[in-house]
Amino acid sequence: MLRPIISTLKLAAENASWAVHVESCLLTAWGAPRIGPKAFEAPVSALRAGDLFIWVGERGDIVPWKAISDRGVKAVQYQTEHYGTRNFRCNATSDELWFF
Secondary structure, three states, X not given: OOHHHHHHHHHHHHHOOOOOOOOOOOEOOOOOEOOOXXXXXXXXXXXXXXXXXXXXXXXXXXXXXXXHHHOOOEEEEEEOOOOOOOOOOOOOOOOEEEEO
């Protein structure tokens, strides 16, 4: 379901001559992350000031937004599921929030 969105973002970035790195975080069928906070350590440590981090999908609440922001990285949560105003897992510490 997310592959077309991620592929489009990746292609746009590559056409702009940006370096692109794609990580995958799988969720269980009931939306629980299959990874823990330690899984973010390596990808976050590779980010540099001026980079752009885009989280695609639901469960933005598991992303270490503060650690990303502290590195000077622009952070975007791309919310792909419509929840209305209930059950929406939004984290106000991302710089931008995009809806599909």
